[in-house]
Amino acid sequence: MRGCKKNLAFLSLIFCSFCFSPAGAQVPNPFPTPSPTPSPTPLATSNGPMSSLKKMSLEELMNLDVTSVSKQPEPFGQAPAAINVITNDAIRRSGASSIPEALRLADNLEVAKASSSGWDITARGFNTGLANKLLVLMDGRTLYSPLDSGVFWNVQDYLLEDIDRIEVVSGPGGTLWGANAVNGVINITSKDAKDTQGAYVEGGGGTQPQDFGGIRYGGKLDADVYYRFYGKYFDGANEVLVDGSNAGDPWRMGQGGFRIDDEGDSQNHFTLQGDIYDSAVSSTAGDGESAGGNVLGRWSHNISADSDLSLQLYYDHTYFNAPKTQAHLGPFVSAPAGVFADSLETYDLDFQHHFHWDGANNFIWGLGCRITHDLVTPAPSLTFQPTLLDQGLFSFFAQDEFELGNDLFLTAGSKVEHNDYTGYEFEPSGRLKWNLAEAQMVWAAVSRAVRMPSRIDHDLEEPTPNLVPFGIKELLIGGSDFESETVVTYELGYRAQLAKEFSTSISTFFNNYSDIRSTSSTPSGPLGLLPLYFQNNLEAQTGGVEWTVDYQVLEGWRMHAGYDLLQENVWVKPGQTDLNNALNETADPKNQVFVRSSMDLPGDLELDPAFRWVDSLTYNYNAGVPGVVPSYAELDLRLAWHPIKDIEISVTGQNLLHDYHLEYAAGGPFEEIQRSVYGKLACRF
Amino acid sequence: MGLLLPILLTAGAPLRAEAPVSKEYQVKAVFLFNFAQFVQWPPKSFTSAGDPFYIGILGEDPFDAFLDETVKGEKVDGHPLVIRRYGNVEEATGCQILFISRSEAGRMADILSSLKGRNILTVADSGNFIENGGVVYFVTEGKKIHFKISLEAAKQAKLTISSQVLRLAQIAGPGKE
Numbered sequence: 001m002r003g004c005k006k007n008l009a010f011l012s013l014i015f016c017s018f019c020f021s022p023a024g025a026q027v028p029n030p031f032p033t034p035s036p037t038p039s040p041t042p043l044a045t046s047n048g049p050m051s052s053l054k055k056m057s058l059e060e061l062m063n064l065d066v067t068s069v070s071k072q073p074e075p076f077g078q079a080p081a082a083i084n085v086i087t088n089d090a091i092r093r094s095g096a097s098s099i100p101e102a103l104r105l106a107d108n109l110e111v112a113k114a115s116s117s118g119w120d121i122t123a124r125g126f127n128t129g130l131a132n133k134l135l136v137l138m139d140g141r142t143l144y145s146p147l148d149s150g151v152f153w154n155v156q157d158y159l160l161e162d163i164d165r166i167e168v169v170s171g172p173g174g175t176l177w178g179a180n181a182v183n184g185v186i187n188i189t190s191k192d193a194k195d196t197q198g199a200y201v202e203g204g205g206g207t208q209p210q211d212f213g214g215i216r217y218g219g220k221l222d223a224d225v226y227y228r229f230y231g232k233y234f235d236g237a238n239e240v241l242v243d244g245s246n247a248g249d250p251w252r253m254g255q256g257g258f259r260i261d262d263e264g265d266s267q268n269h270f271t272l273q274g275d276i277y278d279s280a281v282s283s284t285a286g287d288g289e290s291a292g293g294n295v296l297g298r299w300s301h302n303i304s305a306d307s308d309l310s311l312q313l314y315y316d317h318t319y320f321n322a323p324k325t326q327a328h329l330g331p332f333v334s335a336p337a338g339v340f341a342d343s344l345e346t347y348d349l350d351f352q353h354h355f356h357w358d359g360a361n362n363f364i365w366g367l368g369c370r371i372t373h374d375l376v377t378p379a380p381s382l383t384f385q386p387t388l389l390d391q392g393l394f395s396f397f398a399q400d401e402f403e404l405g406n407d408l409f410l411t412a413g414s415k416v417e418h419n420d421y422t423g424y425e426f427e428p429s430g431r432l433k434w435n436l437a438e439a440q441m442v443w444a445a446v447s448r449a450v451r452m453p454s455r456i457d458h459d460l461e462e463p464t465p466n467l468v469p470f471g472i473k474e475l476l477i478g479g480s481d482f483e484s485e486t487v488v489t490y491e492l493g494y495r496a497q498l499a500k501e502f503s504t505s506i507s508t509f510f511n512n513y514s515d516i517r518s519t520s521s522t523p524s525g526p527l528g529l530l531p532l533y534f535q536n537n538l539e540a541q542t543g544g545v546e547w548t549v550d551y552q553v554l555e556g557w558r559m560h561a562g563y564d565l566l567q568e569n570v571w572v573k574p575g576q577t578d579l580n581n582a583l584n585e586t587a588d589p590k591n592q593v594f595v596r597s598s599m600d601l602p603g604d605l606e607l608d609p610a611f612r613w614v615d616s617l618t619y620n621y622n623a624g625v626p627g628v629v630p631s632y633a634e635l636d637l638r639l640a641w642h643p644i645k646d647i648e649i650s651v652t653g654q655n656l657l658h659d660y661h662l663e664y665a666a667g668g669p670f671e672e673i674q675r676s677v678y679g680k681l682a683c684r685f
Numbered sequence: 686m687g688l689l690l691p692i693l694l695t696a697g698a699p700l701r702a703e704a705p706v707s708k709e710y711q712v713k714a715v716f717l718f719n720f721a722q723f724v725q726w727p728p729k730s731f732t733s734a735g736d737p738f739y740i741g742i743l744g745e746d747p748f749d750a751f752l753d754e755t756v757k758g759e760k761v762d763g764h765p766l767v768i769r770r771y772g773n774v775e776e777a778t779g780c781q782i783l784f785i786s787r788s789e790a791g792r793m794a795d796i797l798s799s800l801k802g803r804n805i806l807t808v809a810d811s812g813n814f815i816e817n818g819g820v821v822y823f824v825t826e827g828k829k830i831h832f833k834i835s836l837e838a839a840k841q842a843k844l845t846i847s848s849q850v851l852r853l854a855q856i857a858g859p860g861k862e
Binding site: 053054056058059061062063064192194223224263269 | 708711712715716718719723755826829830831849850853855
C-alpha cells in the first residue's frame with residue numbers, strides 16, 4: 001500500500017507542483033535511487049577458518065554453505081564488490097519489525113521512512129519519489145515493479161524469524177542480475193524449510209506497530225522432505241504531519257505462506273514456496289488496498305563436485321488500488337476524484353549453469369525469460385496507455401573467473417538483455433581481485449548497467465478531462481522515445497580481517513550516468529507548456545566512499561561503525577532542457593554515520609543500541625526550486641531477556657531522540673516519523 | 686536469480702591460499718570436536734582422570750592437520766583431546782570417537798560389526814553406515830552439512846547424546862531406514 005500510495009503521491013506531486021506554479025514549469029522527480037554506503041559485516045570474526053568455526057554453535061555450523069570452492073568460512077569476505085550481509089541474528093537483535101527497517105542495518109543503503117507505510121530506499125543516490133535504480137529479489141523473485149521500476153516496500157513482508165540473510169550489494173550488478181541493478185542489488189533469502197522445524201510464535205505491540213502476531217510451524221512430509229507454513233499480521237499506527245498532528249495514515253497487513261524443501265539426495269534439491277498478502281492503508285484521500293500472491297519452484301542439481309545447475313520458475317500477481325483526489329491546474333479542477341488500480345502478473349523462468357573448467361576457470365552462464373501482463377484501471381487524473389500491456393524480457397549472461405597470476409583473479413562477463421522498449425542492452429563488467437596478504441584483499445571493477453524504461457517513463461498519462469473544452473488534454477505524459485538510462489561505474493575497494501577481533505572494509509566508486517530522466521514542455525501546446533513529457537536530457541556524475549569497521553570488544557560485545565560519503569553532480573545536457581533544473585532525480589544525504597553495539601549481559605540479557613546520523617537532503621520542492629530536509633540523528637535501543645532458552649521477551653524503542661522527525665520529502669503533505677516503543681514475546685517449541 | 690549471488694561471491698579463490706582442507710571437512714572436524722563435548726561416555730571408558738580422549742580416523746585422512754589444530758590444547762572433562770590415525774579397525778578399539786573415512790566405505794559392515802559393543806561414537810559420511818549400526822552420519826543437504834543419528838546404535842554403545850545435538854539431528858536407525 002505504501003508503495004502504491006507513494007507512487008501516486010509522486011504522480012500527484014507532479015501535478016500539485018504544477019498547480020502551485022501554474023505559470024512555471026515544474027516537474028517532479030519521478031523516481032529516485034540513492035545512497036552511498038559502506039560495507040561488510042563479517043559473519044564470523046576470525047583470523048583463520050578454524051578459530052571462527054570453533055566459535056560457532058552447532059546451529060551455525062549447520063547453516064554454513066560448504067559447497068563453495070572457496071575455503072573460507074566467510075564467502076562474502078572474498079567477493080570483489082561492495083557488499084553488506086545482514087544476518088538473521090542481526091535482524092532479531094536490531095528490533096526491526098519489517099524488512100525496510102532491517103535494511104537500516106546495511107550501511108551501504110539510504111533508508112528513509114516517508115510515512116507510516118512508505119519507504120524510500122536506494123544505494124549510491126537517486127532517491128527521489130520511488131528509487132528506480134535498485135534491483136530487489138526475494139528468494140529469486142524480482143520485487144521491483146515494471147510500472148515505475150520502484151519497489152513497493154509496503155507489501156514486501158515476511159516472518160523475519162525465517163529470513164536467513166539479506167545481502168546488499170552497492171554498485172552495479174547488471175552482468176549477473178540484469179536490468180535495474182544500476183546502483184545496487186538487495187537479495188533477501190528465506191531459510192530452508194529444514195532450518196525452520198518446530199513451532200514459533202511471536203506477538204506484541206506498542207505505539208508502532210500497535211499490535212502484531214506471527215506463527216510458523218515446520219515439520220516433515222517424508223524422510224527428507226521438509227515444510228513450513230506461516231502467517232502474520234500487524235496494525236501500523238499513523239505518523240504525524242509537520243505540525244505534529246495526526247497524518248491519518250494507519251495501515252495494516254496480513255500475510256501467509258509456505259515453503260517445502262525436498263533434500264532427498266545430495267545431488268538434487270527441490271524447493272516449492274508461495275505467499276499471499278492483503279494490506280489496507282488510509283490517507284487523507286481515502287482508503288486503498290494492496291493484495292497479491294506468488295508461487296515459486298526451483299530445482300538445484302549438482303552434476304558433479306565441479307558443476308551445478310538450477311532451474312527456477314515463478315508466478316507473481318500483485319494488485320493495488322489507491323484513491324486519487326480531484327486534480328487541479330491552477331485554480332481550475334482539471335479532473336474529478338477517482339480510484340487508480342494496477343494489476344500485474346509476472347511469469348519468470350531462469351536457468352543457470354556453473355562449472356569449473358580446465359582447473360583454473362570458474363564459469364557461470366544463464367538464460368532468463370520474464371513475461372508480464374499489466375492491467376491499469378484509470379483514475380480520471382491518472383492512466384497509462386495502453387492500459388493493458390504484455391511485455392517480454394529475455395536475457396543471456398556469461399561470466400568467467402580465472403587466475404591471472406599469483407593471488408590475482410579476474411572476473412569478466414556480460415549480460416545481454418532484450419526488452420520491448422529499447423531492444424538489446426549490454427551490461428558487461430570486469431572485476432579484479434588481489435589477495436595481497438593473508439585475509440586482506442584489494443579489488444577493482446569497471447561495470448556498465450542499464451535502467452530500461454518502465455511504464456511510467458513511456459506510457460504515463462495525466463489527463464485533464466475537465467479542461468478538454470479549453471484544448472488541454474494532459475498535464476504530463478511519458479516519452480514515446482524514452483531511452484534506457486545507463487551508468488558506467490569504476491570501483492576500488494579494500495577489505496581486511498586485520499586481527500581476530502577487528503575487520504574493516506572500504507569501497508570507493510565513481511559513476512558516470514547518461515540519459516537520466518528529465519521533463520520537457522511543449523512550447524507549441526496549451527499555455528506554451530503542455531503537455532509536459534519525459535525525456536533523457538540529464539547526465540550525472542557521482543562519487544563516494546563506503547566504510548565499515550567491526551570490532552569484537554569482548555567475547556559478548558561487538559561494535560560496528562559505518563560511514564558513507566556521496567557526492568552527486570547532475571546537469572542538463574548542453575542544448576537541452578529540464579523543467580526541474582536537474583533537481584528531480586536526487587534527494588540524498590551527502591554523509592551518513594552509523595554506530596551500533598551488540599552486547600550480551602549477565603542474566604541472559606541482550607542490549608543493542610543503534611545510532612545513526614543522516615545528513616540533510618535537497619529535493620525538488622517545485623519546478624526546480626529546491627527544498628531541504630534537515631539532517632537528523634536518531635537512536636534505536638533494544639533490550640531482550642531470555643528467561644529460558646526458547647523464550648525471548650524484548651522491548652524495542654525506535655527513534656528515541658525526538659518526538660518526531662522528518663526523514664524524507666517529495667510530494668506532500670510531508671509526514672514525520674514519531675518516537676515509538678513496542679514489546680514482543682517470542683517462543684519456540 | 687537468487688542463487689547467483691552466493692555463487693558469484695564464493696567463486697573466488699581463498700584469501701588464505703595455503704588453506705589445505707576443503708571447507709566441508711573443516712566444518713566436519715569442528716562437528717567432531719563438538720560431539721566430544723555433547724556426548725557422555727560411560728565412566729569405564731577411561732581408566733584414570735588424566736587419560737587422553739582419542740578421536741580416531743580410520744582410513745585416508747580427509748582433515749589433514751585441521752582436526753589436530755582444532756583440538757589442540759582442548760580438554761573434555763579433564764581428558765586432553767588427542768587425534769589418532771588408524772590403518773585397520775583392530776587398532777581403533779580404544780578411541781572414543783572414530784571417524785570412518787570414505788576410503789573404507791566398501792567395508793562399512795565389517796568395520797561396524799567388529800566395533801559392536803565398544804563405547805565408541807562412530808561417525809562417517811559414506812557407505813551403508815546407519816544400516817550397519819553406525820551412530821552419526823553426515824549428510825550434505827543442499828549446501829549445508831547436517832547429520833543423522835541412530836539412537837539405537839548410540840544406546841548399544843552406551844553413549845548419552847545431549848538433547849542439544851539430538852534436536853538438530855535427523856533421528857535414524859537400522860529399523861527406520
